Amino acid sequence: MHLNCRVTEIAPIGKPKDERKWQHRVTYTDGRNGGVERTFDCSHIAICTGLHVQPNMPHLPGIENMKGEVFHSSQYKLRSQLTGKNVLILGCGETAMDIAYESIKANAQSVTMCFRTGFLSFPKALSQFQVFGKQFKGGLPIDGLITNLFETAYVHRAIAKSRLRWFVSDFVIKRVLWFLTGTQAGMNQHVGELPHDRLGRAYVFLNKSSKAQCYLNRPYKEKHPLAFLGNSYLDPPEDANSDRWVDTCTFPERIDETGKVTFERRPDRKDWRRMKDKDVRPDCVIFCTGYTQTFPFLHPTYPRPSSATIRNIVSPLDPSIAYIGFVRPGVGAIPPIAEAQAMWFTALITHRMPLPTSPPHYHLLAKSSARIQYGVDHSAYMSTLAKDFGGAPGLWELWTEHGTKVLLAYCFGAAFVSFYRLVGPFRSESAPGIARGELWETITRRGVLGNLFFGVSVAFYSWKCVAAVVGNVLTVEIGDTYDFLWNH
Numbered sequence: 001m002h003l004n005c006r007v008t009e010i011a012p013i014g015k016p017k018d019e020r021k022w023q024h025r026v027t028y029t030d031g032r033n034g035g036v037e038r039t040f041d042c043s044h045i046a047i048c049t050g051l052h053v054q055p056n057m058p059h060l061p062g063i064e065n066m067k068g069e070v071f072h073s074s075q076y077k078l079r080s081q082l083t084g085k086n087v088l089i090l091g092c093g094e095t096a097m098d099i100a101y102e103s104i105k106a107n108a109q110s111v112t113m114c115f116r117t118g119f120l121s122f123p124k125a126l127s128q129f130q131v132f133g134k135q136f137k138g139g140l141p142i143d144g145l146i147t148n149l150f151e152t153a154y155v156h157r158a159i160a161k162s163r164l165r166w167f168v169s170d171f172v173i174k175r176v177l178w179f180l181t182g183t184q185a186g187m188n189q190h191v192g193e194l195p196h197d198r199l200g201r202a203y204v205f206l207n208k209s210s211k212a213q214c215y216l217n218r219p220y221k222e223k224h225p226l227a228f229l230g231n232s233y234l235d236p237p238e239d240a241n242s243d244r245w246v247d248t249c250t251f252p253e254r255i256d257e258t259g260k261v262t263f264e265r266r267p268d269r270k271d272w273r274r275m276k277d278k279d280v281r282p283d284c285v286i287f288c289t290g291y292t293q294t295f296p297f298l299h300p301t302y303p304r305p306s307s308a309t310i311r312n313i314v315s316p317l318d319p320s321i322a323y324i325g326f327v328r329p330g331v332g333a334i335p336p337i338a339e340a341q342a343m344w345f346t347a348l349i350t351h352r353m354p355l356p357t358s359p360p361h362y363h364l365l366a367k368s369s370a371r372i373q374y375g376v377d378h379s380a381y382m383s384t385l386a387k388d389f390g391g392a393p394g395l396w397e398l399w400t401e402h403g404t405k406v407l408l409a410y411c412f413g414a415a416f417v418s419f420y421r422l423v424g425p426f427r428s429e430s431a432p433g434i435a436r437g438e439l440w441e442t443i444t445r446r447g448v449l450g451n452l453f454f455g456v457s458v459a460f461y462s463w464k465c466v467a468a469v470v471g472n473v474l475t476v477e478i479g480d481t482y483d484f485l486w487n488h
Contacts, residue, residue, distance in 0.1 A: 004031035005038075010045060011299040023320055044349050046322045047295070048338070056292045056371075060090070060285075062255035068283030073099060076286065079106035086281060088261065089113040090251070091288030097121075097209035097216075099286055100246045104215050112247040112280055113216065114263070120200065122177070124208035146331070148419070149411035152379035153392065160361035163202050166377065170200040182223075202365050205375060206331045211239070218245040220270060249275040290371070293326075305374065310355060311385060312374060313341055319348065319355060330364050332378030336417045340385045343426050347389035352425050356388045382415035391420035391427075398422065406435045412443050 009027040022041035030036045055072035063070060068085070073095045079102055087103045089096050092115035103111040146152070151165055159165060174184040248271045250264040261280040266272040293305060303315035305326040310316055312327045322345045325338040347353045362384055364375035386392035398407045402422060410419050416439055421431040 002028075002030070002032070005029065006031065007297045008037075009297050009299070010302070012301065013041065044320045044322070044345075046324050046342070046345060047298075048324045049295075050325055051293070051328065051334070052291045054292045054294045055287070056290045057287050058090075058289055060252055060255065062257075063285070065255045065257050065259050066282060066285055067259050068285070070285045071287070073286055073288045074291075076102070082106035082108045082284065084109055085284035086110045087112070088252070088280070088282035088285045089288055090286065091115060091290070092119045092207070093205070093288060093290065094207055094209040096288035097207060097212045099288055100216065101209075101212040104212070104242070104244050104246065108284075110247070110280075111215075111245075112249060112261075112275075112282070114249050114251045116251045116264070119207045120204050121207045121210060121213060122173075123210040146379050146414050147412050148379070148383070148415060152383040152415055154395075157361070160380070161359075163361070163365070166202040167200070170202065173201070201330060201377070204330065204364070205328060212246060214239050215242070215244055215246045216248060219247070219274065247271070247275060247278075249280075311341075311344060311360065311388065312376065312381075313345055314348070314355075316355070327374050327376045327381065328372065329376055329378035329381070332415075337376075337378065337382065339417050340382050340420060343391065343420070344385045344389050347425055353389050360384065379415040382417070382420070386420040386424075389425060391422075391424035393419065393423045402432045402435070405440060406432055409435045409440045409443060413439050414442070 005028045007026060007028045009025075011025055011027075013022060013025050022043055024042050024045050026040045026042065026045070028038055028040070030038050052074075055074050057072060069081070073091075076099060082099075082103045083106045085103075085108050087099075087108045087110065089099050089103070089112065092113065096113060096115075100111055100113050146169070151169070155165065178184050250266045250269060250272050253262045253264045255261050259281045261282065263272060263275060263280075265276075295304065298304075302321055303318055305312070305323045307315045307317070308321075308323050308326070310319070313322050313324070315321065322341075324341045324345065325334055327337060328334065329337060348355065362376045362380035364377060366373055366375060383392060393410060395407060395411070398410055406422065410422070413419065413435075418428075418431045418434045418439060420426070421428040422435065
């Protein structure tokens with residue numbers, strides 16, 4: 001590993017392929033030795049530079065009329081940047097939620113958060129709930145709630161193709177949200193008539209930054225019809241007793257010559273109806289609008305991530321170039337996915353597996369006009385990669401090699417990367433102990449009732465898979481019909 005060595009170019013070596021020993025030449029400046037330019041020749045390249053590098057700054061008409069600071073969220077460092085300001089936040093992702101919370105804590109004069117289509121919010125860990133007067137502080141991470149058995153593993157191809165299991169779990173999740181908070185859009189989220197059919201597991205990236213939620217919804221919060229049961233999400237005391245709030249509205253249409261914001265017209269949204277006549281004149285605009293991908297060091301003949309259509313890692317035109325960490329999961333983190341991708345690419349280049357040709361059924365559904373086309377369902381994607389490189393364990397194999405506890409941990413656990421090191425080419429001696437220990441603990445943390453619920457879910461998914469096998473032709477037609485309706 002050579003640190004402090006910036007890559008300036010990656011290009012094919014200028015010889016016919018049949019005369020090459022190596023295919024690629026990497027040119028870099030060696031910062032360890034006074035910035036001397038060096039080269040390195042190799043047969044394969046893994047590009048691991050990450051999604052969040054080049055800030056995305058969409059054009060906002062009239063932004064030059066705004067009197068104050070305009071910057072991307074990547075430039076936010078201190079609360080003093082927000083103190084006493086009229087803050088306008090563009091975006092509704094986790095960064096936007098963090099900035100909204102920071103603005104309140106920095107004692108900003110006013111805070112307005114703008115978004116077009118809304119977001120599905122859920123805290124990163126289930127804790128601080130009160131039901132029938134009993135307070136729960138389990139702290140169970142939500143990305144550990146999805147089970148492997150029949151939800152991501154051993155799923156019939158027709159069920160996988162239709163994404164039916166995503167819509168079923170989404171239906172259940174939203175009803176649980178309503179029971180806990182009175183709204184299906186997320187924790188305490190009462191911002192208006194947002195497109196709930198688009199805010200689901202199959203479409204969006206779950207927003208797990210929930211600190212600002214209690215501030216975001218105060219002007220719109222309605223009395224929960226089941227409030228007498230005490231079933232609610234509890235805000236932290238210092239936030240629950242605050243009289244501050246964050247306004248929300250549609251995305252700005254323009255900023256006029258006087259610095260006043262005009263918002264995009266959306267009569268169906270109650271926050272727009274409330275804000276349309278309000279005089280909003282920000283002196284601090286923060287673009288929480290994500291990032292774009294640029295590869296200035298890469299020769300133009302090489303494929304980019306958008307053309308890496310084989311498992312979102314390599315292009316069929318040149319599988320010697322891999323993109324590791326260039327997908328975004330709807331729930332979960334990128335680093336575990338990157339580890340699975342690294343195993344997948346290693347298996348490919350060491351000839352432990354062929355280049356897969358089976359169709360993928362793990363992409364989140366997105367319109368062709370959407371900026372982000374690389375969203376995946378975390379569990380389905382991890383399971384697919386593991387099946388490719390031979391790391392997805394069979395139930396009999398698990399039981400005979402590692403015993404009942406590891407088998408149950410895998411069946412009722414989520415798609416943790418250690419499960420794909422129990423068998424196959426990347427098996428690890430420590431993986432069984434991790435499965436019996438910390439991964440087993442994620443299951444026991446659910447409690448008896450929680451695991452009974454998950455057992456019912458597994459039984460339901462297994463019934464779907466059996467039905468798919470029995471009625472294979474029908475379910476394939478359902479999947480094809482769904483795809484046709486979505487595409488048209």
